[in-house]
Each structure stands twice: as structure tokens, then as C-alpha cells.
Amino acid sequence: MLQQLFRDPALLADLEKFARRKTIAQDEVMIRPGDPIVFVPLVEQGVLRIMREDEQGRDVFLYHLFPGQTCAMAINCCQAGKTSMVKAIAEDTTTLIQLPARQLEEWMKYAEWRAYINQTYSNRFGELLQVIDLIAFSHMDEQLLHYLQQRAKALQTTVLVITHQQIADEMHSHREAISRLLRQMEQKDLVKLGRNTIELLQL
Numbered sequence: 001m002l003q004q005l006f007r008d009p010a011l012l013a014d015l016e017k018f019a020r021r022k023t024i025a026q027d028e029v030m031i032r033p034g035d036p037i038v039f040v041p042l043v044e045q046g047v048l049r050i051m052r053e054d055e056q057g058r059d060v061f062l063y064h065l066f067p068g069q070t071c072a073m074a075i076n077c078c079q080a081g082k083t084s085m086v087k088a089i090a091e092d093t094t095t096l097i098q099l100p101a102r103q104l105e106e107w108m109k110y111a112e113w114r115a116y117i118n119q120t121y122s123n124r125f126g127e128l129l130q131v132i133d134l135i136a137f138s139h140m141d142e143q144l145l146h147y148l149q150q151r152a153k154a155l156q157t158t159v160l161v162i163t164h165q166q167i168a169d170e171m172h173s174h175r176e177a178i179s180r181l182l183r184q185m186e187q188k189d190l191v192k193l194g195r196n197t198i199e200l201l202q203l
Contacts, residue, residue: 001044001097005068011110020098030088030096037077037084039098042070046094047154051087051170059087059170060135061147063127064154070099072124075117078104091154140173141181145190147171152200159199 002015021044024030030041033053041048048065050073065071065088073086078101107113134143147167151160164182168175182198185191192199 001042001068005116006112008110008112011107011112014103014107014110015099018100018103021095022098023093023095024090026090026092026094028090030090031074031084032087033084035084037074037082037101039100040070040074040078040104041065041088042097042099043067044095044097047091048094048096049089049091049151049154051089052085053087058172060131060172061150061170062086062131063124064091064150066154069123070120072120074101075104075120091151140177141185143171144178144181145185148191148198148200149203152203158201158203159197161197163196 002012002019006012006015020039030048031037043065045067048071050062050065050071051059052062053059062073071086071088074084077084108117134146144167147170148160151162152158164179165175167173168178171178182191182193186193190200190202192201
């Protein structure tokens with residue numbers, strides 16, 4: 001993965017010197033809000049779901065990290081000397097390249113690394129604006145469809161194994177409201193509902 005992202009031999013040698021690989025199971029929480037950040041994850045295989053958690057433990061989906069991507073939130077917290085502000089969960093079995101937080105500033109001397117970090121900030125900023133727009137300007141059914149589409153994209157499937165309660169928990173809603181919206185979406189041929197499954201008919 002590192003060789004696919006970077007070409008500078010000196011940078012690659014530095015990254016390989018400090019990189020540690022770790023595999024986490026599906027649905028395993030990699031980090032929680034308040035945890036110290038000792039490394040920044042770079043996804044090698046699989047997908048991480050990044051969530052924002054409030055003081056009551058309620059989550060809101062922010063974005064996914066796919067192979068070759070890292071977390072702008074983690075980088076920002078490292079630079080500011082703060083603990084984690086997000087929760088990261090493995091969508092499926094996920095292999096991470098763990099890059100020590102203490103090395104990030106040192107690697108800024110490499111042009112390729114600076115460009116990679118800047119592109120990471122740009123990509124994540126755009127995704128966060130999309131989330132804000134959905135929350136602020138969209139109806140709940142649009143937010144729900146976006147949520148389902150993003151989860152399906154991350155898992156590379158059209159059939160999600162998920163309960164209405166799980167969706168309600170992550171969307172700060174009530175199960176009854178989610179179930180009602182899903183039935184309406186089924187009537188519009190957007191989804192097909194099964195027992196703890198939701199098939200997306202339009203991606």
C-alpha cells in the first residue's frame with residue numbers, strides 16, 4: 001500500500017521503518033473519543049467508519065476511510081496535542097498501517113507526505129460539509145438514504161444486515177420513525193426490506 005501511495009525512496013524507508021500493521025475484526029472499535037492518539041491509522045485493506053459521539057453516547061456518521069486513506073481528525077488531534085474526538089469502527093475485517101503520531105511532523109519535510117496530508121484534509125472537509133448539509137437542509141428520508149448508501153458502498157454490497165434500532169441509534173432517531181421511513185422508501189422501490197436486512201435497489 002505504501003508503495004502505491006508514495007514514490008520517494010527516503011519517505012518510503014522512513015514509513016516502513018516505523019509502520020506497524022494491525023488487523024481488527026468487523027464491528028470492532030479501533031478508538032473512542034477521549035482516547036490518546038499514539039498512532040494515525042492508514043487503511044491498507046477494509047474500511048473504517050468514523051463517527052462523532054456526544055456526551056450521552058449518541059453517534060452520528062461522519063465519513064468512511066477506504067484503502068489508502070487516513071483520518072484527518074486523528075492528524076489534527078495529533079498536531080493540537082488533543083485526545084481523539086471521534087470513534088472509528090471497522091465495517092469489515094480491516095488491516096491498518098499504524099503510523100506513530102510523534103513522527104508526523106518529522107515527515108512534513110517530504111513533499112509527497114505534505115501533499116498527501118493536504119489532500120486528506122481537503123477530502124475529509126468536503127465530506128464533512130456534505131454531512132452538515134444533509135443535517136441542516138435535508139429531510140430525514142434523504143439523510144437515511146444517504147446513510148444506507150454510504151454503508152453499502154463501504155461494504156461493497158447492496159444488502160445490509162442491520163436492524164432498524166441500529167440505524168436509529170446512529171441517526172439519533174426513534175426506531176418507529178426509521179421503520180416508517182423505510183416502509184415509505186420500500187413503496188417507492190428504493191429499498192426492499194427483509195428480516196434484519198435492507199436491500200438497496202438504487203445506489
